[in-house]
Amino acid sequence: MGPNHIWVSDLTYWKTKGGHYYISLITDAFSRKIVGYHVAENMEAIQSVAALKMAVKPLKIGHTGLIHHSDRGSQYCSSQYVSVLNKHNIQISMTENSDPLENAIAERINGIIKGEYLFDYRINSLLHAKEVLKAVVKLYNEERPHNSLNNYTPETIHENHLETQIKRLWKNYYRNEINWEKKNVNSFQD
Numbered sequence: 430m431g432p433n434h435i436w437v438s439d440l441t442y443w444k445t446k447g448g449h450y451y452i453s454l455i456t457d458a459f460s461r462k463i464v465g466y467h468v469a470e471n472m473e474a475i476q477s478v479a480a481l482k483m484a485v486k487p488l489k490i491g492h493t494g495l496i497h498h499s500d501r502g503s504q505y506c507s508s509q510y511v512s513v514l515n516k517h518n519i520q521i522s523m524t525e526n527s528d529p530l531e532n533a534i535a536e537r538i539n540g541i542i543k544g545e546y547l548f549d550y551r552i553n554s555l556l557h558a559k560e561v562l563k564a565v566v567k568l569y570n571e572e573r574p575h576n577s578l579n580n581y582t583p584e585t586i587h588e589n590h591l592e593t594q595i596k597r598l599w600k601n602y603y604r605n606e607i608n609w610e611k612k613n614v615n616s617f618q619d
Contacts, residue, residue, distance in 0.1 A: 432460045432587045433492065436484065436519075438499040439535035440472060441543060445552035452562065453480035453504070455497075456538045460587035461578060462570050463538065468562045470555055474507035481510060485517045498522040500532055542569060 435458040443450040451472045455465035465484030469476035481497075488495075497519045499505040505523065514521055524531035546565040552558045570587075574580040 430459055432457050432462070433488065433495055434459060435496045435498060436464065437532060437535035437538075438465075438477070438480070438497060438505065439532060439539055440477065440502065440504065441539040443468070443543065443547060443558070445550065445558070447551065447553040447557070448555075450552070450555070450558050451476065452539075452542070453477040454535065454538055454542065455480050455484040456535060457583070457587055458498075458534050460583045461534070461538070461575055462583035462587040463542075463566045464587075466562060466566050468555070468558045472504065474504040474509050477504040478507075478509050478513060481513050485513065485519075488517065493518055496520045496522050498524075498532065499535070500524045500527065541573075542566075545573075 436455050437458050438453070438455045441452050441454070443452050448470065450468050450470060453465075453467045453469075453476055454463055456463050464487075465480040465482070467476055467480040467483070469479075495518075497514055499522075501523050504510060511521065529536045542565060546569065547561070550561050552561060570584045571582055574582055578586050
């Protein structure tokens with residue numbers, strides 16, 4: 430696996446002193462690079478489509494094998510959004526229910542962007558919000574190292590295809606139910 434195989438997408442709410450905004454983010458699951466983003470004053474599907482169009486723009490013609498994962502929000506189920514995905518031969522994957530764990534990477538990126546970058550800004554207009562988000566995404570993509578990426582930045586991993594350089598550095602806290610059941614069945618039989 431490497432970049433541009435799985436994208437995750439989510440919307441997040443950005444409350445500022447100057448107003449309330451909605452941020453659409455599309456992130457490459459492998460590199461953690463934000464490949465598409467958009468900020469708006471509403472959650473209409475067309476706003477998320479703007480982030481998707483930004484994400485697909487650099488894809489090579491004929492690119493295949495890309496999966497887009499999201500929750501089942503109305504934006505992602507809309508005819509406009511699905512039309513762009515279909516036009517670019519991107520497979521659609523959606524969560525089964527509203528559990529944030531089913532879209533954990535997207536939720537984590539939302540938290541990083543809001544918690545580490547956006548919380549300090551005093552936004553006074555939508556135009557200002559767009560300028561700040563653009564600068565924040567650039568900073569996140571190009572300068573924020575990730576422990577799970579061997580302390581590389583998302584941009585470095587994404588653009589240099591360093592998939593062979595990445596080794597798994599995180600711990601799986603979910604137990605394998607089949608092995609757990611076998612172990613417990615065997616211990617009860619002794």
